[in-house]
Amino acid sequence: MSTLKNDLLIRALRGEKTERVPVWMMRQAGRYLPAYRVLREKYGFFERCRTPELACEITLQPVDIIGVDAAILFSDILVVPQAMGLEVQLIENRGPELPQPIRTPSDLQRIRVPDVEEGLGYVFDAIRLIKQELGGRVPLIGFAGAPWTLLCYMVQGRGSKTFDEAKAFCYTQPALAHQLLQMITDTTIAYLKGQVAAGADTLQLFDSWGGLLGPEDFENLSLRYMRQIVSAVREQVPTIVFAKGAWHSLEAMAATGAAGLGIDWCISPGMARQLAGSRVCLQGNYDPAKLLSPISVIEKEVKEMLDAFGGRGHIANLGHGILPNVPVDHARAFVDAVKNHRFAS
């Protein structure tokens, strides 16, 4: 940690007192930035992921342009199913498509737990380059999708509001579902260890579809696998678990040993703290749609949010990814409002 000039995020995750609340934004390297859109015009999605120079340039853009306290690797959660042998198409404005989804026992024969150096070495190359270019200005967050969320895509074959086919797969073929979840988990552990070895300072697990499950299914299909992952890496770097909408399991998620929990805007900071307990760092939870409000409103609401979290054990963030139509100066206003806030003492 001593090589980081700004280690606010890492210290907050370690439960240490910080001079101010660290701030970053999910999807901060993305379409709302004109500099990103230039590269998006020129290169396909996976080309941007697979070319370390491009991934590095995109990862650093929000650090330079809006001044966040952390960089997050530019990549996608679906590089893991891809490395496991499934074809993944990411067509702009259409969402992901996996033309040959997993539905039967024989489908499982088509995929494997890959050698991550071979299948995902380009990510590690990108991380090494990013770390070099960052020069310790801010920490780098590595990430992966949670096994349940990856299963959703691998079985459904595309985005969905309900992921009913993925759920039906789990409810009608539970043994097969658990076999798939374990394969994803094993791959993810190796992948995240590789990210740490390459230089990631902290890791976030994204369980974007955790909120589709009731409390028991969340434990059974999601949390038990995230627990394995957190256990495997927590000695090396602090881990943040973000299961959108799974507020019912905040206590159980805190018990995994995760250093931080992401929360969305549908839970008040007070209620989240009550459910998650006092130990864990909470990350969130500004409604991304509210970044479309006038700047004066954003400034006022950020203050209210920071006060509600109370300044300790908090990483300021959105409750979900930034929307593509947010003006850059609104994103910067959010970051600045966090940086400029003074808590009443």
Added chain:
Amino acid sequence: MSTLKNDLLIRALRGEKTERVPVWMMRQAGRYLPAYRVLREKYGFFERCRTPELACEITLQPVDIIGVDAAILFSDILVVPQAMGLEVQLIENRGPELPQPIRTPSDLQRIRVPDVEEGLGYVFDAIRLIKQELGGRVPLIGFAGAPWTLLCYMVQGRGSKTFDEAKAFCYTQPALAHQLLQMITDTTIAYLKGQVAAGADTLQLFDSWGGLLGPEDFENLSLRYMRQIVSAVREQVPTIVFAKGAWHSLEAMAATGAAGLGIDWCISPGMARQLAGSRVCLQGNYDPAKLLSPISVIEKEVKEMLDAFGGRGHIANLGHGILPNVPVDHARAFVDAVKNHRFAS
């Protein structure tokens, strides 16, 4: 009520003890029923809604075929924006489209609070016919969309995962948003009073997108308008409020005077009861995707659900609408499992 042969649902909503837990399913008149699909092939969506004989036939199908304890009017929440003067297209398998959404003050001039007898009289005709054909076998549930959910469609112009344009409208033009919400509310009150006058025994308000709002915005943009609606009709019939995902406001929703609250499967019955208090009836909350499980699993899980709710102040239902790919005998197994359950005494 004396004319109803099966008034389990109404008595449960009035807080009375019932011989057994009443059961119905959201979207019980729908695509999973082959008899419905026959009519869907022959008639357009709004033709089915606007022809009392068709709406009646569809409404009665699940009463006859799977034996639910209540009929729910076959219609759509978007008939209200339509009657207010907005064009609504419902293209099968594509979701609703409103080609001229509300975005500006002048857009608001294009719509009005209509005379509901004139604009929605076909619904009242359908209700009178359904009541006659039901002959008191089970109660009839009338319904409307909550003002917030209708605003989502009227502003966004189509379905969306985030309804970011609708939210941006509220965050950037709050006075206009409240003007629109009040117009929807006034229309809805007249519409629901008309449904009751025509014979509806109880009413459900569907706030399908309530879960997109944080607690404060839910109060400000949704609940204060639902409160007006519940107050206007609660003397006449018991009202059920279902705001999917808005678990954070169960206590506030119970305080509206609603007789019942719908809950989804992401909250345990115990937690829902704790948040909602002891007075209100809870309706739910089986995960609709679980109706794809084997029948033996459905039977086991329904028993667990019923026991968790404890048998009093509960209406068995799904946590959201039934999926089109559920086999009819699975739907019937759900209903039968509720009917056959015996609580340990």
